[in-house]
């Protein structure tokens with residue numbers, strides 16, 4: 001099998017998880033890297049062994065040898081870069097979210113159709129080994145029909161600032177940054193039912209809490225305490241056509257006692273939790289059983305999930321198969337996220 005010539009666009013924090021995973025994949029040739037910041041691109045080109053370094057995306061995409069790219073840039077650039085890459089004949093792994101609007105997401109979908117190339121959306125939690133294990137139980141009916149899911153990702157002090165806090169580059173705050181993961185993992189395990197309506201609330205009450213002393217938190221490279229245009233809390237209820245529902249809440253800042261991540265799904269034969277750690281709940285002979293699967297780690301192993309995501313992308317590119325997180329799932333997610341923002345703004349439920 002010939003090696004896939006891969007390029008990475010955006011050489012920031014998350015890109016290293018892509019690069020490290022590509023490097024570990026024997027079917028990949030580390031071909032090109034591009035960042036607006038030349039020093040950053042050169043530094044990672046040296047570290048991971050990329051042959052070519054660019055600061056201009058058009059120049060990189062003009063290279064006919066390049067076959068596939070990871071897009072690891074700010075959210076507002078994902079869709080336009082994906083369309084350009086597809087139209088240049090490259091396969092695309094795009095970081096979440098696919099775009100910042102539904103319209104842009106549909107443009108990417110159209111470019112996939114037009115180019116015949118594939119898009120894989122970086123819903124990394126889908127690629128966790130616990131997710132795939134749990135999905136087997138769900139697909140085989142062990143939990144029955146899943147009719148309710150509930151997910152939270154609450155940070156009390158965790159607005160990274162920089163582009164994350166700049167709505168023009170991020171498209172929003174915790175909903176589009178964290179909510180996208182929380183909603184996706186539930187929706188995927190629920191079997192991706194069609195969305196019927198969403199109702200949501202967003203709050204800008206605490207700002208970025210840059211006043212807080214004696215407690216450190218992750219800050220983007222260009223953190224500026226005075227700049228913040230995103231919500232600090234969002235919550236929503238999503239209704240699906242099959243009658244199932246999903247409740248989610250996410251925050252960058254909140255007067256919470258501690259940070260919290262939880263993802264729980266409930267079916268008519270059993271339930272499960274995947275965060276903070278894996279559990280399966282069931283009933284047998286009129287007795288409730290809390291089952292603890294014996295796996296390497298009950299928690300999400302982020303590095304392993306990225307490796308699985310990258311391996312899946314490489315395999316999909318080389319074999320021409322559709323990834324488990326295709327462009328359609330990026331579009332459906334943008335409908336949910338943008339619908340929640342719209343509902344919060346209008347104070348009304350949004351129907352699809």
Ligand SMILES: NC(=O)c1ccc[n+]([C@@H]2O[C@H](COP(=O)([O-])OP(=O)(O)OC[C@H]3O[C@@H](n4cnc5c(N)ncnc54)[C@H](O)[C@@H]3O)[C@@H](O)[C@H]2O)c1
Nearest residue numbers: 010011012013014034035036037072073074075095096124
């Ligand atoms: N899957 C996950 O769990 C996860 C985690 C963190 C971030 N992300 C996503 O990854 C993306 C990047 O986040 P980050 O934290 O690495 O940000 P970052 O700011 O650290 O890196 C982004 C890089 O992109 C570069 N860039 C921006 N526009 C560009 C363009 N048009 N051409 C070339 N380079 C460009 C910037 O110069 C910067 O170096 C975001 O979309 C974010 O949502 C995903």
